[in-house]
Amino acid sequence: MLRIVIADDELPIREWLNYCLKDKNTKLEIVGIASDGLQAQELAVKEKPDVVIMDIRMPKMDGITAMKNIKKVLPQTEFVILTNYADFSYAKQAITCGAKEYILKSELRSSELIEILVKIEEDRYTQYDRPRIADQLERAAQKALTEYAGEHIDTNNQFIEKALIYIHEHFDKAISLADVAGQVYRSPEYFSRLFKEVTGENFSIYLINYRLTQARKLLVNTDFKITDIAYRVGYQNPSYFSRLYKKYMGITPEDERRKNSPKAKKC
Incomplete structure (x- = not known):
């Protein structure tokens, strides 16, 4: 909290x-x-x-x-x-x-403020060394289940792959680290650490980059309004979306469309 x-x-x-x-x-x-x-x-x-x-x-x-x-x-x-x-x-x-x-x-807007606070909360999972006990307990539980049931438990890569599929299918919604961790039955702390190990990126950064990559495709290949594109990639506040786009892509959404759309290249 x-x-x-x-x-x-x-x-x-x-x-x-x-x-x-x-x-x-x-x-x-x-x-x-x-x-x-x-x-x-x-x-x-x-x-x-x-x-x-x-x-x-x-x-x-x-x-x-x-x-x-x-x-x-x-x-x-x-x-x-x-x-x-x-x-x-x-x-x-x-x-x-x-x-x-x-x-x-x-x-x-309340939606923009909540998005910022959610990101701060998620970053705290990766910034601080959360108790290693949760990590150790999770690993011990996996080992015990394997020994008891004799069944194969998904490897780290496999359940991160499931998490990525979920992100790619739901990036247009207000999903959080805790939501995705729940989809693969892992604690947020453990999932956050393992996500970074497997993908090389923090969860929040990966989600932002994926959303903005999809936004770029829409900017370049469609005539959707920038406001609509923001909604389509999971941002309820278009101004916040535009600032994020400039920060991570190095160009404003308007300039992206002007310079890189097929219409612009014909000129």
């Missing part, structure tokens, strides 16, 4: 975030709500949250200063920055200082 602190000087934003995160996902716990940067810093030090969702401009202390101060005490805490269009360059500075993601307030 992710422990979250919300910090924003606008009451409607604070209330909306609190409502959405409590309503959308039972795996998220709001442990504090702050209305200024100083209060956010004090709350974070006290509650030790996994994530702070914070406005970049607040009274008493701005978001970047608060983030830097919190990072000194809680280096593992992640930050999602909220910003207005006027703060765009300021938001980029926040990213260089360690923020995980930034969201424009004018485009703030």
Whole structure:
């Protein structure tokens, strides 16, 4: 479960975030709500949250200063920055200082925020060395079952292959590491580690790359609107999809279509 602190000087934003995160996902716990940067810093030090969702401009202390101060005490805490269009360059500075993601307030959607938080949660499985006991127990259980039943248990490659098939068939839906791990009857921690061993990539990175590869095919070979393509590859927020595409593919969806579609090549 992710422990979250919300910090924003606008009451409607604070209330909306609190409502959405409590309503959308039972795996998220709001442990504090702050209305200024100083209060956010004090709350974070006290509650030790996994994530702070914070406005970049607040009274008493701005978001970047608060983030830097919190990072000194809680280096593992992640930050999602909220910003207005006027703060765009300021938001980029926040990213260089360690923020995980930034969201424009004018485009703030609960679906995008949940996607970001789910990714943070998944990354935590791979970033930290989870108890080796779960790994050892799983291996021991497999060995015991083999000895007892005398039946062949799928090798690591085989059940990762099953997981990949599931991803390829359901990438257009809101699937998570835990969902796919459940499909192959493995714990999320064990599955995450083994997925990296077999494929060479973290689960979340693999899913993003696969979705964006499929998106590129649609951009180049169809006339679907970019908004529709975002939905077709599993992203409910087109703006978030466009930012991901630029980040991982090195080009915007619009430029991808302009430069590489068959129509563009004829020109």
